[in-house]
Amino acid sequence: MSAVVAVRFAAGVVAESRRQTHLASRPEGPFPAAWRTLCGLQIPSYAAQVSEQPTGMPCVRCMSRLPAPAEPELEQ
Template sequence: MGGTVAVRFAAGVVGESHRQAHLAQRPDGGVPAAWRTLCGQEIPSHLAEVADRPAGMPCFGCLARLPVPKVNPELPS
């Protein structure tokens, strides 16, 4: 299935100020034991909320590590 998903701690696990929406790659083989986010944080699956799009405050570390799409694939990088 693959793709990028938003992962954050479930309500009640941490304080609201720590429930940032992190970005992670969805593995092809199901749900991982822990989600490894683009910023390097690990969120155990049993403590996580996962969505196809972000909800809440985004993690700026994850956003900074998103790949930048090429404007014109014909041009060299």
């Protein structure tokens, strides 16, 4: 399982233009009352669609805050 999940507003909660796919850290325990995304948006759990796989238009601000992949170590 990944440490990051895709979160967006559920269908019918907001206009389709606001249903960007945001990224949030997976909680260690039960689902939180609200998902805090990497871009700072808070999406209440009752209004959220959570997925392991991103769907729809990604949030550019969330994408830009993802950590860079680790550089492979070079053999010496």
